[in-house]
Amino acid sequence: MLRVGDTSVLSPARSTDEPPLSLPRDPAREAAHRELSKRMYHENDPSWFQRALNAIWDWVDKLFSSASSATPGGPLGLVVVIAAVLLVAGALWWRLGAPRRGPASSAALFDDRPRSAADHRASAEAHAAQGHWNQAVQERMRAIVRSLEERTLLDVRPGRTADEAAAEAGRTLPSHTDGLRSAARDFDDVTYGGRAATERAYVRIAELDHDLERTKPVLATTLSSSHSADRNTRQGAAE
Incomplete structure (x- = not known):
């Protein structure tokens, strides 16, 4: 006879020796992985950029720690x-300047705007008054070359470099050959070598400009006569 609440006849009898019901290990792991991969669990995760930045800082921290342990005095010594x-490094950069990527005189001395020697001198003086020595040196060298062109001691030739102008001018102004070469070198160092000009360099080029204005050129005929006289003198001494 059945009694209310008696379920013994509705479910099969379970032996006390059987283990409790449980999911296998692999399906349980996969179920947990699927559950945790849902977006709701990752809304507050750091972005990929933040993760990369954290990794970089961790690497820097480890590197700094390793270097500190190997350096006498620890972190302070490092x-x-x-x-x-x-x-x-800063002293070497200031002393030697930026490394040159090409020849010193790879570009033209003048730009496309024609200006007189007086214009270049005025611009140089304006830059010098403000302590802009790089621009002052550049404009003073341009004034020298333009003045020589205006005096017809140099032919007007587009694309001429500072070194070429100094070499050509030295033939008619031989007493200033060294000064012209030095001025061209200062111009190249400032313009193409990445070095900083000094007030002393500008004063030296300005004095050269004044001296050239007062110097008379040595003409080709004079040079030929001088060479001929020297040759005759040597021949007479030999006889």
């Missing part, structure tokens, strides 16, 4: 070493 290296 900071001193880095500061010394930066100071030496």
Whole structure:
């Protein structure tokens, strides 16, 4: 006879020796992975950029820690070493300038705007008054070359470089050959070598400009006569 609430006849009898019901390990792992991969669990995760930045900082921290342990004085000693290296590098950069990527005189001395020697001198003086020595040196060298062109000691030739102008001018102004070469070298260092000009360099080029204005050129006929006289003198001494 059945009694209310008696379920013994509705379900099969389970032996006390059977293990409890459980999911296999692999399906359980896959179910957990699927559950945790849902977007709701990752809304507050850092972005890929933040993760990359954190990885970089972790690498820098490990590198700094390793270097600190190997440097006498620990972190403070490492900071001193880095500061010394930066100071030496800065001093070398200031002294030697930026490395040149090509020949010193690879570009023309003048741009496409025709200007007189007086214009270049005025511009040089204006830059010098403001302490802009790079521009002052450049404009003063241009004034020298333009003045020589205006005096017909140099032919007007587009594309001429500072070195070429100095070499050509030295033939008619031989007493200033060294000064012209030095001025051209200062112009090249400032314009193409990445070096900083100084007030001393500008004063030297300005004095050269004044001296050239007062110097008379040595004409080709004079040079030929001088060479002939020297040759005759040597021949007479030989006889």
